[in-house]
Amino acid sequence: MQGRAATSLGTERRRGSSGFTLIEMLFSLSLFVVLMFSVHQVVTQSSGAYRATRASARLEDKVRQGLSRAVAEVYRSGRGVLNPDPTGNFGTESLGFQQLVGVVDGVPDFGVEQHRLVLEYDPRELDDGVDNDGDGLIDEGQLVFVRYEGEGRENRVVLCKDVRELLEGEIEDGDDDNGNGVSDERGFNIHRIGDVLTLRLSVEGLDPDGRVLTRTLTTSVLLRN
Ligand SMILES: [Ca+2]
Ligand SMILES: [Ca+2]
Numbered sequence: 106m107q108g109r110a111a112t113s114l115g116t117e118r119r120r121g122s123s124g125f126t127l128i129e130m131l132f133s134l135s136l137f138v139v140l141m142f143s144v145h146q147v148v149t150q151s152s153g154a155y156r157a158t159r160a161s162a163r164l165e166d167k168v169r170q171g172l173s174r175a176v177a178e179v180y181r182s183g184r185g186v187l188n189p190d191p192t193g194n195f196g197t198e199s200l201g202f203q204q205l206v207g208v209v210d211g212v213p214d215f216g217v218e219q220h221r222l223v224l225e226y227d228p229r230e231l232d233d234g235v236d237n238d239g240d241g242l243i244d245e246g247q248l249v250f251v252r253y254e255g256e257g258r259e260n261r262v263v264l265c266k267d268v269r270e271l272l273e274g275e276i277e278d279g280d281d282d283n284g285n286g287v288s289d290e291r292g293f294n295i296h297r298i299g300d301v302l303t304l305r306l307s308v309e310g311l312d313p314d315g316r317v318l319t320r321t322l323t324t325s326v327l328l329r330n
C-alpha cells in the first residue's frame with residue numbers, strides 16, 4: 106500500500122511539474138498535426154477554386170470586351186456596304202465595310218473609307234495543329250480591326266487575342282456541328298440574315314491546372330439600310 110501510494114504520488118508530481126503526461130502530449134501533438142493538415146487542405150482547395158474562378162472570369166471579360174469592340178466598329182455599317190455580304194451557310198471571318206458618316210436628304214452616307222474586321226493567326230503561331238509559341242493553345246488567332254484599309258493612313262488594332270481556331274463546338278467537316286445556323290465557322294464569325302448581323306467569338310485560356318478553357322459569346326446588330 107505504501108509502495109502504491111508512493112508511485113501514485115510520483116505520477117501526480119510528474120503531471121504537476123509538466124501539466125501533461127507524455128501520452129497526453131503525444132496525443133495532443135498528433136491531433137494538432139491532423140488539424141493543421143486538414144486546414145492546409147482546405148486552404149489549398151479554396152485557393153485553387155479561387156484561381157480557377159479568377160481564370161474563368163478573366164476569360165469571360167476577354168470575350169465580352171473583344172466582341173464589344175468589334176460591334177463598336179461595325180454597328181455604324183449598312184447592309185449594302187458589306188464585303189463580302191456574309192449570308193449563306195458560312196458567314197465570314199473577314200468582313201470589309203464602310204461606316205456611316207452622315208445623312209444626306211434622309212439617305213445614309215457611308216463615305217468611301219474601307220475598314221475590316223478580320224481573324225488572323227497569332228503572329229507567333231502557324232496553322233499546323235501544333236502550339237508553336239508554347240502558350241498552351243493550338244493555332245490560336247487574334248481579332249484585328251483594320252481602319253482605312255488600303256490607304257497610306259491604314260492602321261491595325263488587335264481587338265482580342267487567343268481566339269479559338271474554330272468556334273466552340275465546331276469541327277471542319279462542312280456541317281453545322283454546334284447548331285447555330287453557320288457551318289465550319291472560325292473562332293470569330295460574322296453572319297447576316299436580313300437586317301440582322303450576328304457576331305460570334307470564342308476565346309481560349311488556361312485554368313490553374315493548365316487545362317484549356319473556352320468562352321463563347323454571340324451578339325447581334327441591327328443594320329442600317
Ligand atoms: Ca499557341
Ligand atoms: Ca500552330
Ligand SMILES: [Ca+2]
Nearest residue numbers: 281283285287
Ligand atoms: Ca456552327
Ligand SMILES: [Ca+2]
Nearest residue numbers: 276278280289
Ligand atoms: Ca463543322
